[in-house]
Amino acid sequence: MAEPLLQIRDLTKTFVTPRGTVRAVDRVSFDIPRGSITGLVGESGSGKTTLGRTLLRLVEPTSGHTIFDGTDLNALDAAGMRRMRRRMQIIFQDPVSSLNPRLTVGAIVAEGLVAHGIGTARERRERVAALLEEVGLSPDHMSRFPHEFSGGQRQRIGIARALALEPDFIVADESVSALDVSIQAQVLNLLLDLRARRDLTMLFIAHDLSVVEYLCDQTVVMYLGRVVEVGPSRDLYTAPAHPYTRALVSAIPVPEPGGAGARTILRGDIPSPLSPPSGCVFRTRCPIAADVCAEDPPVAVRAGPDHIAYCKKIEAAHDLV
Amino acid sequence: MSATAASEPVLEIEGLRVAFRARRSAVTALRDVGVALGAGRTLALVGESGSGKSVTSLSVMGLLPRNGAVEAGRILYRRRDGTRVDLARLDETRFRAIRGREIAMIFQEPMSSLNPLFTVGDQIGEMLLLHTDLDARARRRRVIEMLELVEIPAAASRMNAYPHELSGGMRQRVMIALALVCEPALLIADEPTTALDVTIQAQILDLMRRLQRELRMAILFITHDMGVVAEMADDVAVMYAGAVVEAAPVATLFARPSHPYTRGLLATIPRPGRPRGERLVPIPGSVPALSAMPPGCAFAPRCPIAVEACREPVALAPLEGDHRVACHLAHAHETVAAHG
Ligand SMILES: Nc1ncnc2c1ncn2[C@@H]1O[C@H](COP(=O)(O)OP(=O)(O)O)[C@@H](O)[C@H]1O
Ligand SMILES: Nc1ncnc2c1ncn2[C@@H]1O[C@H](COP(=O)(O)OP(=O)(O)O)[C@@H](O)[C@H]1O
Ligand code: SF4
Ligand SMILES: [Mg+2]
Ligand SMILES: [Mg+2]
Numbered sequence: 034m035a036e037p038l039l040q041i042r043d044l045t046k047t048f049v050t051p052r053g054t055v056r057a058v059d060r061v062s063f064d065i066p067r068g069s070i071t072g073l074v075g076e077s078g079s080g081k082t083t084l085g086r087t088l089l090r091l092v093e094p095t096s097g098h099t100i101f102d103g104t105d106l107n108a109l110d111a112a113g114m115r116r117m118r119r120r121m122q123i124i125f126q127d128p129v130s131s132l133n134p135r136l137t138v139g140a141i142v143a144e145g146l147v148a149h150g151i152g153t154a155r156e157r158r159e160r161v162a163a164l165l166e167e168v169g170l171s172p173d174h175m176s177r178f179p180h181e182f183s184g185g186q187r188q189r190i191g192i193a194r195a196l197a198l199e200p201d202f203i204v205a206d207e208s209v210s211a212l213d214v215s216i217q218a219q220v221l222n223l224l225l226d227l228r229a230r231r232d233l234t235m236l237f238i239a240h241d242l243s244v245v246e247y248l249c250d251q252t253v254v255m256y257l258g259r260v261v262e263v264g265p266s267r268d269l270y271t272a273p274a275h276p277y278t279r280a281l282v283s284a285i286p287v288p289e290p291g292g293a294g295a296r297t298i299l300r301g302d303i304p305s306p307l308s309p310p311s312g313c314v315f316r317t318r319c320p321i322a323a324d325v326c327a328e329d330p331p332v333a334v335r336a337g338p339d340h341i342a343y344c345k346k347i348e349a350a351h352d353l354v
Numbered sequence: 355m356s357a358t359a360a361s362e363p364v365l366e367i368e369g370l371r372v373a374f375r376a377r378r379s380a381v382t383a384l385r386d387v388g389v390a391l392g393a394g395r396t397l398a399l400v401g402e403s404g405s406g407k408s409v410t411s412l413s414v415m416g417l418l419p420r421n422g423a424v425e426a427g428r429i430l431y432r433r434r435d436g437t438r439v440d441l442a443r444l445d446e447t448r449f450r451a452i453r454g455r456e457i458a459m460i461f462q463e464p465m466s467s468l469n470p471l472f473t474v475g476d477q478i479g480e481m482l483l484l485h486t487d488l489d490a491r492a493r494r495r496r497v498i499e500m501l502e503l504v505e506i507p508a509a510a511s512r513m514n515a516y517p518h519e520l521s522g523g524m525r526q527r528v529m530i531a532l533a534l535v536c537e538p539a540l541l542i543a544d545e546p547t548t549a550l551d552v553t554i555q556a557q558i559l560d561l562m563r564r565l566q567r568e569l570r571m572a573i574l575f576i577t578h579d580m581g582v583v584a585e586m587a588d589d590v591a592v593m594y595a596g597a598v599v600e601a602a603p604v605a606t607l608f609a610r611p612s613h614p615y616t617r618g619l620l621a622t623i624p625r626p627g628r629p630r631g632e633r634l635v636p637i638p639g640s641v642p643a644l645s646a647m648p649p650g651c652a653f654a655p656r657c658p659i660a661v662e663a664c665r666e667p668v669a670l671a672p673l674e675g676d677h678r679v680a681c682h683l684a685h686a687h688e689t690v691a692a693h694g
Contacts, residue, residue: 076551183640213402213578218622218636225633240551247624247634270626284556286581288623290604298560299553301507302521 036103037064038202038234039088044097046080046087053307057083059258060097060330065202065251070228070235072249072266074242074281076303079255081238082126085204088236089121090114102201119149122195123204127187127211132179138165138190139175145198164193168223185216192223196231204236209244221248242285246270251339254278257306257314259330264340274336275344277315313345321346362432363390364540364572365397365414370427370442372409372418381644383409383422387598388670389591391540393432396566396573398583398604401593402619404641407576410593411542414574415459416441416449431457434539455485458533462545464525467532468517474501474528475513481535500531504561523554530561537569544576559586580623584608589676592616595641595652598670602677612679614657651682659683 046058057080065071073081086092088099090106099106101117109117122145125131132141142161146152152160162172168189179187188208195203205224209217225248227233239245245252245266252266254277262275273279280297299318304310310317316326323346331343372384384406391397399407412418414429429441434456441449461467469477475497482493501509504527517525526546533541543562547555559582566573575586583590584604591601592613600613611617618637639656648654650665657664663682670680679685 076553185640214580214622215402215618215637216640218624218634219638221624222633222636242552243624243626246626247628280553284552285626286555286559286579286585288580288584288608288620288625290584290608292584296556296560298556300557302523302554303551 035067038067038102039065040098040100041065041088042098042100044084044087044099045095046083046092047095050307055306056258056309057306058087058094061255061258061260063253063260063263065234065236067234068228068232069250070224070237070248072245072252073236073238073255074240074245074252075255077240078257078303078306080258081240081255082206084255085123085206085236085238089123089204091123119145119198120200121202121204122198122200124188124191124195124206124208126207130179130187134178134180137176137178138170138182141179141190142175142194142197144194149198151198160197161193164196167196167227168193169219183216184212185219188212188220189223192220192227196227199231200233202234202236204238206238207240208237210239210241217244224248242270242281254281257303257309259314260343261315262336262340262342264337264342268337268340272337274334274340274342274347275315276319276321276346278342280318280320313343362393364393364432365389365391365574366428366430367410367414368428368430370410370413370429371425372406372413372422373425374419374422376421379645382425382647383596383644384413385597386669387427387593387596389598389601391572391574391589393539393572394566394570395588396575396586397589397591398575398577398587399591399593400577400580400583400619402578402641404595404644405593406596407578407593408544409596411459411544411574411576414441414542415453415457416444416446417459431540454481454538455536456538457540457542458536458538459542459544460526460529460533460546462548464522464529465517467529468525470517473514473516474520474531478513478528478532478535481532485536496535500535501528503534503565504528504531505557506531523550523557526550526554526558527561530558530565534565534569534571538571540572540574541566542574542576545578547582548577548579555582562586580620592619595647596644597652597680598678599653599680600678601670606675606677610677612673612677612684613653613681614659614683615653618656618658651680 042062044058044061048055048057061084075081087094139161142164143157146157161175165172165174170189209220237249249266252269253260254262256277262278270282273282280299283296297320301318304317312327312329313331316322325345331345333341333343334347336342367387367389370384370387373380373382387410401407413424424442430438431441432438478497478500479493482488482496497513498509501513506512506527547558577583587604590604590607591598594615600616611620621635624634637656651668654660654664668680668682670678671685673679673684
């Protein structure tokens with residue numbers, strides 16, 4: 034198998050807050066294969082956004098590494114990181130409202146080109162026009178302001194901006210979460226087209242597992258800062274190995290009357306990230322937790338080809354197979 | 355199903371038109387909305403943002419924003435004593451005897467019903483003080499009962515918590531307790547689980563189903579999620595651009611969606627298990643602005659099968675049994691069949 038584009042190793046990000054220390058991302062390791070779309074799901078507060086930013090080194094990790102195309106990002110100096118940065122982009126949750134409202138769409142999309150001193154003003158205009166067309170907008174939109182656009186169009190603007198530097202890798206943080214389904218489908222199909230056309234690798238952060246199953250080749254599930262399961266999206270959906278993933282899959286409302294099967298309803302809420310449970314962080318809500326689960330964190334267990342889960346009870350299940 | 359459909363509905367909205375005044379002009383947010391909700395049943399209003407779901411529910415509650423008004427139509431509510439009142443024309447004094455007591459509402463954001471300055475116990479107690487003649491001790495007992503009903507652990511101590519001390523899911527439960535304390539006959543739930551994570555949503559939907567059975571209330575359930583519709587509704591009304599475009603019992607709607615918008619909506623949902631590589635079919639374009647509504651069928655500019663006739667207005671009309679559709683072609687089809 035070809036070397037993955039990204040290898041994330043024991044990545045940890047801790048925030049010290051007045052109320053205590055939060056391990057927002059805790060010893061996370063997984064690979065992102067070249068040309069794949071990897072989905073990252075988990076309930077809000079599970080650490081998805083922090084992971085997306087930390088692995089790009091937009092936020093410095095507390096410890097751990099991201100190896101990008103063979104280079105350890107965390108070993109690069111500022112100049113080296115700046116050169117590398119062109120190859121990786123992030124689309125923020127609301128890509129446009131976080132920017133200066135007085136910038137035109139053209140200026141927003143061209144920002145990276147300007148920052149890296151790419152092209153003349155005229156060449157940049159041409160580039161921006163082509164990018165807007167590629168994401169399904171019109172070059173005439175260049176001189177308009179972002180607030181004139183709908184949610185779906187804003188996502189397209191964010192995508193055009195991320196593509197401007199022709200990156201190899203894009204992190205898309207909740208790019209479709211706020212959109213109505215009919216518009217969501219437009220954006221998902223655009224991402225699929227771009228991946229095929231530009232040979233992109235993507236990390237797609239979402240909380241809707243059905244969307245991730247549609248779009249992503251591989252899915253990573255997080256809970257309270259930890260990865261609990263990684264595997265091919267289809268397998269993870271049809272044969273989830275971790276009890277949390279199983280509950281997540283079974284909680285999805287099925288658009289078919291009488292279609293919802295027997296459901297595992299999790300009791301209680303996610304514990305406070307300020308005082309996560311010992312051992313397996315999921316154990317306070319886990320329907321099959323046992324005493325051993327409180328002892329130390331579970332290690333990775335193979336659940337299938339390219340499929341691993343972190344759960345003490347899985348090994349036992351696999352001995353039977 | 356036919357037995358309940360035949361019995362008189364708790365809520366019947368007929369020809370409802372609501373308009374908002376803007377700075378210079380006025381916009382019509384609801385055009386000729388008509389739906390019926392039977393006792394003890396759940397009617398889902400489903401549609402994308404801006405389709406008029408919240409305006410419909412606020413009209414029923416008599417809580418339209420100041421710049422909005424009911425311009426035409428009736429909102430008939432059958433009271434506990436069997437009399438029918440038109441909520442669209444009820445004066446505020448009489449409305450107060452109904453709102454919160456017979457008809458209650460829950461929202462996406464629990465803090466819109468909860469006061470951050472009072473404990474959750476005091477807020478539920480206040481409702482009882484307002485609407486019942488229970489004494490202090492009985493009220494306290496009832497508060498604890500309500501918190502237990504919505505499955506809040508350690509209710510007797512949690513009643514002393516302030517809203518901000520509770521998790522999102524817990525606040526949602528408190529809001530439900532507050533809405534149900536007077537055992538309303540009609541609960542309006544406006545996207546009550548949209549902001550919640552999916553495992554917490556499953557808990558709340560489960561809770562609502564149980565409470566509905568126990569308290570025998572009718573629910574007007576507003577959502578944009580077809581999965582939630584399939585799970586919760588007995589009947590469904592699909593809204594688009596301020597009008598109901600299709601209405602049917604839930605099984606009929608999913609088995610024979612007949613409006614191109616409903617069909618489009620169902621085709622845009624990612625469904626696990628579809629063949630790898632099979633693409634979603636998005637609905638092209640976007641919802642028209644209220645100020646730029648097309649003259650005929652509002653969906654025509656995005657409709658894959660629109661014809662010349664679609665530039666003419668179209669009203670919701672029966673297709674078969676309880677199934678109603680507002681589409682020229684759905685009915686054209688029927689006419690052809692009838693003549694052929
Ligand atoms: N800058 C920060 N300072 C302190 N805590 C933070 C910060 N950013 C995120 N967190 C905390 O880290 C955890 C993970 O947050 P986040 O990555 O935003 O999760 P998600 O994107 O999955 O919702 C949460 O408990 C959040 O409160
Ligand atoms: N106070 C108001 N003034 C003007 N327009 C309003 C007002 N409230 C709602 N609207 C408009 O009415 C339409 C329907 O809104 P709403 O019922 O909130 O939609 P939804 O289906 O998302 O709940 C929207 O176009 C909205 O902009
Ligand atoms: S390790 Fe234990 S608590 Fe954690 S998921 Fe597995 S069984 Fe449940
Ligand atoms: Mg996030
Ligand atoms: Mg609404």
